[in-house]
Amino acid sequence: MEFISIPFIIFGLVIFFSAFFTVKQQTSVVIERFGKFTSIRNSGLQMKVPIIDRVAGRVNLRIQQLDVIIETQTKxxxxxxxxxxxxxxxxxxxxxxxxxxxxxxxxxxxxxxxDVVRAEVPKLILDDVFxxxxDIAIAVKRELNEAMTTYGYDIINTLVTDIDPDIQVKNAMNRINAAEREKVAAEYESEAQRIRIVAKAKAEAESKRLQGQGIADQRREIARGLVESVNQLNEVGINSQEASALIVVTQHYDTLHAIGADTHSNLILLPNSPQAATDMxxxxxxxxxxxxxxxxxMKTTKPKPKDKHLGSGNDVPPAQG
Known part of the structure; x- marks a missing residue:
């Protein structure tokens, strides 16, 4: 009798412990009795009728993600x-x-x-798809919520994570973008060159203005110096013509000296003999x-103005008294 009772005890223990089961967090368990739904058990230690009740399935309550890859055609x-x-x-x-x-x-x-993507994308051109x-993701979420809520599913979010055109189209788009960037770069370079040219022209104009002002001041001082030189020569008995000629000859020799002193000057042939200076x-x-x-x-041959009292040849002379 003792040997017969031991298996029954073991069987009873197995039946007893099979009545208990655990449910993990964020999980629900569906219990059926003889194939018919009985109850839903949530997380924690749960109990069921052994042999009669069974765990039909476990439902995951955590957020899940499904990636769907679709190939479609644009407008x-x-x-x-x-x-x-x-x-x-x-x-x-x-x-x-x-x-x-x-x-x-x-x-x-x-x-x-x-269904939603292939209904929305053909309405758009490729650039608008990007x-x-x-908007496409919102349309997908709206359609899924309307359909899946009936089946106990909640759509948390939908994301369009990748848009991959055909390789030839992608290469063409890259070439277009590269050409557009080159065009913008050329416009900026042209504008920069224009600014440089305008700035250079303004600088040259200012330089010419200052140079002209300097030359004018220089000539003014030279003229003042010549006047003083002529006045000094007149005081010693040399007339203005001889003084002017003497000054010109002096400047001629000063020019020769300046040309000879400049080591970077080119070869210039000028008369330099004493007879040449005398002739000059x-x-x-x-x-x-x-x-x-x-x-x-010209002053002596200048015509004299007519007398305002004389008229033309056709006028009658006045009568004699």
Whole structure:
């Protein structure tokens, strides 16, 4: 009898301990009795009727993510691959619907994502797909919420995480962007060159103005010096013509000295003999004399104005008294 009771005791212990089970955090357990739904148990230590009740399944209540890759066509006939990430979870109050109404939730969500994306993207050109990707994600989330709430699922968020056009289109877009950047760079370079040219022209104009002002001041001082020199020579009995010729000859020799002192000057042939200086002085004196004679002759031959009392030849002379 003792050997027979031991197996019964062991069997009883197994049955007893099988009545207890644990449920993890963020998990719900569905209990069935003879294949019929009985209850839903949440996290913690739980108890069921041995042999009669069984754990039909466990439902994960944590947020899950499903990545859906879709290939579709844009309005401008460009094929793109889009990656849409859907974040969802089972509503704790609707574990029954999530467990019994929908067998493959991932396939259902994928189908809805395909349907919405292939309805929205063909309305947009490729550039607008990149700009309005958030609008596409909102449309997917709205459609999924309307469909999946019935099955006990809550759509937390939808994100368009990748947009990959055809490789040829991508290369063409890169070339367009590169050309656009080169165009902008060329415009900036042209503007910079224009600024440099304008600044250089202003600098040259200012330099010429200052140079002209300097030359004018220089000539003014030279003229003042010449006047003083002529006055001093007149005081010692040398007339203005001879003084001017003497000054010109002196400047001629000063110029020769300056050319000889400059080591970087080119070769210049100038008359430098004493006879050449004498001829130059005589020619200048003769030129000044001839100029004065011409001036005096022009003054003497200048026509006199007519008498205002004389009329024309047709006028009748006054009668004699």
């Amino acid at each position: 401008d006939n460009v094929f793109v691959k889009m990656k849409v990430s859907v974040q969802f979870k089972v509503i704790q109050e609707k574990v029954y619907e999530a467990f019994y109404k929908l067998e493959y939730p991932h396939d259902q969500i994928t189908a809805y994502v395909f 700009v309005r990707k958030d 002085l005589n020619n200048m004196v003769a030129s000044f004399a001839a100029s004065n004679q011409i001036g005096e002759a």
